[in-house]
Amino acid sequence: MSSLPRPDAEVELPQEQMDSLLSIISSQRERFRSRNQELEAESRSMQQTLQVLQSELDSLRADNIKLYEKIKFLQSYPGRAGGSDDTVMRYSSQYEERLDPFASFSKRERQRRYLSLSPWDKATLSMGRVILSNKMARTIAFFYTIFLHLLVFLVCAEQS
Incomplete structure (x- = not known):
């Protein structure tokens, strides 16, 4: 068998070694405690x-x-040129948002819903917006739809 002590067997250390280990562990604990207090104080000051x-x-x-509100007020006077500076x-958007928070909420909500759409839905919505925004596009879409309906009716009439 081996001469290693069993893990469950208690090892008796001399009192001097235990005292030295105790003093080492106590000093480490004190160093860690003081460092912890320093770090906590630093954390509080940072907060x-x-x-x-x-x-x-x-x-x-x-x-x-x-x-910005004052700038808008001063620009409303006649004879003043309104420059569009980056500042x-x-x-301007923060000012407008502060004036009408419901409109900005509606805009953010609309943007959130648009981003949640699938790519096909986004394409359909974009095409619908393009068609509905232009009178010529609406007219062309109307006559194209009429043409397709007439074509389907004629094909169905030929088949029967």
């Missing part, structure tokens, strides 16, 4: 910084929308 920055960002966005364009 507070993040909250401050988020509130500042929200405040700046609100200020920008108010400034102005960036906040």
